[in-house]
Amino acid sequence: MPDRTSGARSELAGRTALVTGAARGIGAAVVRALAAEGAHVVATDRTTDGIEPATEAARAAGGAVSARAVDVTDRAAVEEAVAAAERDHGPLDILVNVAGILRPGPAAQLTDEDWAATFAVNTTGVLHTCRAAAARMSARGSGSIVTVGSNAAGIPRTGMAAYAASKAAAAMYTKCLGLELARSGVRCNIVAPGSTDTAMQRALWTDEEAPRRVIDGDPATYRTGIPLGRIAAPEDIAEAVLFLVSDRARHITMQELYVDGGATLR
Template identity: 75%
Template sequence: MPEHIPQEPGEFTGRTALVTGAGQGIGAAVATALAARGAHVVATDRDAHGIDELAAAHRGAITPRVMDVTDHRAVTTVIGDVVRDHGSLDLLVNVAGILRTAPVAELTDADWADTFAVNTTGVFHTSRAAAAHMTARGSGCIVTVASNAAGVPRTGMAAYAASKAAATMFTKCLGLEIARTGVRCNVVAPGSTDTAMQRSLWADDEAPQRVIAGDPETYRTGIPLGRIADPQDIAEAVVFLASDRARHITLQELYVDGGATLR
């Protein structure tokens, strides 16, 4: 008889997850989805407001911790505390990210450096610290939320796309190095998703329809499924890859963009 593979809703019962960028948007949706399936979630963000609200809405299931992923000492401390307080760290989901848009000719050194500090170096900090604990116990899962911009050039988004591409390849390289220990590393690549980051790009009420339709002048295809994703759509993909249902999946990149990249 094949082994039983746990299914939702309690498939993460007894497991501890750490989610970065959990104060809003995709990070909050991931934290909520994991908690709903039984995980104890440590929700981190550099701003306390969003994660405090999330913890209040899910008392006992979500613990808020202020953490800046660009600060490797803070990351090491928080992950060490999680292992000490909960006995293990079973899941890490890297969601924290920032977006600075500009044509390359107008992109400042600060915008480039800040984007990589959060989107790439932040993933390095958290994944390195988490992997040390996971490999020692011989199990665990890391999921990095990157972007479909990591695989398709975007005008005005060079820093963001490059940082997400770097985070994607880093996650795969880490996954290859530690696969023999039983730790899996995968990437979820969202397209346009209804978050504060996405809405910051919209100038008027017609912007969502323009995103769906595409824009030939910026060499951008539309979204074949005809809708912009909800954060929950991305969270469901993360939950699947983090679950035992995906126990034989590692080093993979799952695009969740409604077909926008035609992959």
């Protein structure tokens, strides 16, 4: 994997990016990767307290990062954040949707509140950010949107019905948006991680053998293992995002890239 700690490079120099869910895990890794390639990154999460520590590494390496508190479930707050990003840093070139929540539970026992909260962040939040960014990008004839989904959107998972359904909906929305915006030059893609070493993943581990079950598979929960034999690092997902927003992927749109070590056997 490229060393992205040795100072900013130039692949995305002069471009402005907005990342949601930037306080930790995959979102924080995406911020670091974009900043290391020269983009000015507007890192957003529900509170700036969470974002500031996560962006220190990017700034220390010479990256340009600004933090802003944004609740993606608030349409007006999202619109203002996108408008402010363009006003303060120039036209928005890149949007990366990472914000997400997981409320596990048996499908037949999900509460209305858990279902609504999951879709509010994971699906409606994507609608809010994409709608605000797409109008501006399409008017200029360029831009790249990446939604970080999940391999759970493409394969049933026990105890994850709301999460899987919300991610599937967000993925299909992103593809439909990509189809409609293609003639304007705006590309829309999805990165679908599998098990990744984040706080969300670790919250599912109930004992010290849990990571091994993720890698080896667990027949009791109908899960295959990970053929590559490792749980992803957040940086693995960030590298896929970085590729899709770059000019190297200029002829790629409406695609869903699974980054799961082969876990879904795709």
